[in-house]
Amino acid sequence: MASEKQLEEIYQRRFSEDIQFRQRMWKLLCREFFQKYIPTNSTVLELAAGYCEFINNIQAGRKIAVDLNSEVVNYADKDVQVTVTSTTNMAAIPDHSVNIAFTSNFFEHLTRDEIVQTIREVRRILVKGGQFLVLQPNIRFCQQDYWMFFDHITPLDDRSLSEALETNGFKIKQTIVRFLPYTTKSRLPKGLFLIKAYLKIPLAWRFLGQQSFIVAQVTDQA
Numbered sequence: 001m002a003s004e005k006q007l008e009e010i011y012q013r014r015f016s017e018d019i020q021f022r023q024r025m026w027k028l029l030c031r032e033f034f035q036k037y038i039p040t041n042s043t044v045l046e047l048a049a050g051y052c053e054f055i056n057n058i059q060a061g062r063k064i065a066v067d068l069n070s071e072v073v074n075y076a077d078k079d080v081q082v083t084v085t086s087t088t089n090m091a092a093i094p095d096h097s098v099n100i101a102f103t104s105n106f107f108e109h110l111t112r113d114e115i116v117q118t119i120r121e122v123r124r125i126l127v128k129g130g131q132f133l134v135l136q137p138n139i140r141f142c143q144q145d146y147w148m149f150f151d152h153i154t155p156l157d158d159r160s161l162s163e164a165l166e167t168n169g170f171k172i173k174q175t176i177v178r179f180l181p182y183t184t185k186s187r188l189p190k191g192l193f194l195i196k197a198y199l200k201i202p203l204a205w206r207f208l209g210q211q212s213f214i215v216a217q218v219t220d221q222a
Helices: 003-034 070-074 112-125 158-164 193-200 203-208
Strands: 044-049 062-067 080-084 097-102 126-137 170-176 213-218
Touching: 003 193, 044 112, 070 080, 097 112, 112 126, 112 158, 126 158, 158 170, 158 213, 193 203
Parallel strands: 044 062, 044 097, 062 080, 097 126
Antiparallel strands: 126 213, 170 213
């Protein structure tokens, strides 16, 4: 896992040019797609929140952003509780205190051991029946560009990620094998109207989707 200083430098280099577009895009994605998975009275936690594009735009009773980079406090809205820590050790988050956990484009930055530790921590903090929503680049569909980012470590597809979840206390409730394109620099339509239309045409996902979306649910508690 990269250090805090490295994370800050990577974020600035990678996202500085399209941060405003990404904020608008995530507002649309949350409203038109992700919100249906999240009751508005629930406690929601975003792992590796970064610019807080998801957690700022989702409606929930309580919102928590977790990130190793302390700069996250500069991007979280006032109604978002920020915890600066590694996802492999979220001791500040009590057991069984979160209804929904979410992460996007994160696990590829971790080693296999860190992925397992993170999944176990998520299971610990989720209530019984709580859900883990994962948006993840799928190596099967973006293998040519998967390594375009220097900090990518572990290749994953929907099958390997599902296995990691299922062997650590989760059951898979839903898998969209092909959902969004790989990055905002790829073939995702740039206009918000086009993105909204894309979300309503699952057939298009089969041709343009390079990321998988998985909904996993806690089955019991240790």
